[in-house]
Amino acid sequence: LCYDCEILALDRQAGFTLQTRQGDFSCDSLVIATGGPSIPRMGSTDFGVQVAKRFGLKSIPFRPALVPFTFPTGFLGDLAGISLEAEVSCNGAVFREQLLITHRGLSGPVILQASSYWSKGDAISIDLLPSLDAADWLRAEQGARPNIWLKTLLSEKLPRRLAQALCEQLFDDGPLQQFQQKRLQETGATLNAWRLVPSGTEGMRTAEVATGGVDTNELSSRTLASRKVPGLYFIGETVDVTGHLGGYSFQWAWASGWCAGQFV
Ligand SMILES: Cc1cc2nc3c(=O)[nH]c(=O)nc-3n(C[C@H](O)[C@H](O)[C@H](O)COP(=O)(O)OP(=O)(O)OC[C@H]3O[C@@H](n4cnc5c(N)ncnc54)[C@H](O)[C@@H]3O)c2cc1C
Incomplete structure (x- = not known):
């Protein structure tokens, strides 16, 4: 676990390589779990969608949801x-x-x-x-x-x-x-x-979730892996899945994380 660790560059050759403020890492499987962009002051970003774009995967623009x-x-x-x-x-x-x-x-x-x-x-x-x-x-x-x-x-x-x-x-x-x-x-x-x-x-400032994210058609519904980029997984709110009120967003984040964890 690396806390407060900014990712400076992400590349893929044989596997994935990440340049971060805390050094370089390499891996065969990479799970993107950076959530959605709601309430930016808590550190949320659209990083997941940027990674999807970087590898040519389609995404749906994020929009504030569960919001006044x-x-x-x-x-x-x-x-x-x-x-x-x-x-x-x-x-x-x-x-x-x-x-x-x-x-x-x-x-x-x-x-x-x-x-x-x-x-x-x-x-x-x-x-x-x-x-x-x-x-x-x-x-x-x-x-x-x-x-x-x-x-x-x-x-x-x-x-x-x-x-x-x-x-x-x-x-x-x-x-x-x-x-x-x-x-x-x-x-x-x-x-x-x-x-x-x-x-x-009220916008992302108070939105509890965001609709949009990585297009589900780009991912295997069995493994959450990208169909185009072997070893690249997307889970949780970064994916275009939006829960109703009542714990469904947490449930999706945990369930999709567990699912990808079976295959990495
Ligand atoms: C105020 C509020 C209340 C909510 N209440 C509920 C609720 O009652 N029930 C429910 O089901 N859902 C609720 N949600 C939604 C729920 O919190 C999210 O859907 C869920 O946490 C998404 O999980 P995740 O793991 O995909 O992403 P997150 O939990 O958002 O985790 C993503 C992590 O990635 C980090 N990150 C982002 N960008 C980068 C980057 N570039 N580099 C490194 N790290 C990065 C973020 O700092 C964050 O720690 C609420 C959300 C908010 C904002």
Whole structure:
């Protein structure tokens, strides 16, 4: 084990040779386990992908994942700190967990999960009432409590400050008896599928993982060895495999490391 050991050059002739700050090394098998580029202040780099490129292997550009979304300043006013259970969809992936409104945008497990499927410009859809068909619910309440105002009704199912902000910024508030069927339908549809386009993410600075990395088609799924360069292995987050929240990235790092270890 060599700690704090910068690699200055890497070459391959009969085997691999590495020039490092702590001397030269040579080996027949080389396992690249340098992770992904998230949270660079912890020492992470895109070294693995650079090595792949150096040997002519394809890779997918790294992108921040499991990361909060940012929105323009003033988005939803001062609702930071509010959290609620929601269902969030992004490019076909659907997650139902806690959502957290932050000073800069949206976070919480459900947002982090969705962010792994998001690219710049994509919309996300948020179901604020995932257990309800909101339009049916509003119609039933209009019959049962025609005088109740939308804001008061929504406060029964959503945090009060959020219900208030939604009624100020998205819906016209008023007693339900004043709502035409079309307006009830549209209000319900927005509550079940609120479409938002994030302006960005918090980036690698806070991303828990990164999507992208060495193209899995370049590697043997049995050994994790490069198909093109005998003896060169890639494991863990350097490879284009991204885990959901819940320990799956650690699991992949350990399992792929164990697997390559059987063959080096
Ligand atoms: C804040 C945070 C929380 C996380 N929480 C979870 C979680 O709860 N569950 C989960 O499953 N995953 C979690 N992850 C993701 C998980 O940590 C990674 O997916 C996993 O550690 C990847 O393992 P790895 O061995 O591929 O790379 P890493 O663990 O990143 O190790 C790579 C090592 O290579 C070193 N390195 C990089 N470049 C060079 C270079 N040029 N020369 C020498 N050394 C280099 C790095 O310093 C690092 O020590 C989290 C990540 C972060 C950042």
